[in-house]
Amino acid sequence: MSFFVLGQVTVDWQLAAHSFWPILQGGLVYTIPLAIISFIFGLMIAMVMAILRLSHIKPLQTIARVYISIIRGTPLLVQLSIIYFGLPDLGIEISPFLGAIVALSMNVGGYAAETIRASILSVPKGQWEAGYTIGMNYFQTLRRIILPQAARVSVPPLSNTFISLVKDTSLASTVTVTELFRKAQEITATSYDFLLLYSEAALIYWIFCFFLSLLQGRIEARLDRYVASN
Template identity: 55%
Template sequence: MPPWLLLMLDSLAPLLWACLTFTIPLTILSFAFGLLLGLASALIRLFGPKPAAAVVRFYVWIIRGTPLLVQLFLIFYGLPSAGILLDAFPAALIGFTLNIGAYTSEVIRAAISSVPKGQWEASFSIGMNWSQAIRRTVLPQALRVAVPPLSNTFISLVKDTSLAAAITVPEMFQTAQRIVAVTYEPLILYVEAALIYLAISSVLSALQARLEVRLSRYGGFMEGRA
């Protein structure tokens, strides 16, 4: 067996373990919290009072206008100078959540805005209040528009979690770096890590395509009923 293949096989288990224990949990938690933050931010932008909407716009402007790596460094390395100490994983979780929240807020805001005003009027005409209209009529229709960009954001987040290695989170890429420090084989280890990221992204892309097909069928069914 070639030495490079033997090295890849030996390092596969620790890389996969780091992926399962840090990369995937960080991705799922960051996206879930970021999606909730994005939904709240979008609703405030669209329907909230002007002062609150201005605060949200400022938040989105700051996050979207600065690099994610800089944001992680500010949280992990910068906040301690202000007396706020965070472990690596919580710091990464906060950084990714804030970043995802800003981007998903724009996606959700655009999706909600794409729903025709007639849908609001129809909901109110059958006795729904604002909360019922947004939950039962507007958000389900906005979901069809938002799923593709939100899915792309999730897939990108899987790869972006490699930036957490810069603040000492022992996720998959930092595990590869640690193995490189012992084996002095950066090409082999980084290619292996890249292949694992590629495999995960490919699976998620296939799931995204199936979800979009199902949503399109559901949309056609609802249009047929209308």
């Protein structure tokens, strides 16, 4: 084996080299797809909750408020445990991957709902009036006029939400989803080199988030150019 001693820490480079691909593969096969799928469903939930929050119907407002309060007021790990370990008590069996998607989607929905609601409220009220003036109803005005403008405002915070979600997928390891961190745990169970393998997992998370941050910057720059040209 090839070792490198740094202070009191011995680095096994051979183990690092052999473990890097399995951990990276766990990220590519499970972590990124899990984050993308959960984010898409989470945005759907968030859109519904945001519209309910903006509704003038009190019961609908209450439903959205309670949902958002519960999601934002409880830890994601607890939500994940309730979905995966709790639902079988009701006779609902669910796979680890699907359970993680449900929990992460609901969590994203609760947080992104407030982002979307704030983005919609940032659009001047005159835009609503303009839609009504040309004969559009509430939902037509929302879809054709308000949401396109609100989308430009919501991109930066929603991008940050997605990057955070990529890191939060590590909690799926608690329900045996073999994502990035779970792969590191499995290798650690046989090598007992916790510092090396967990640092390697952290490095891969950082690489993922670094490139996502670059992508976010490009999207924001394009949106800024689009807004400036209109």
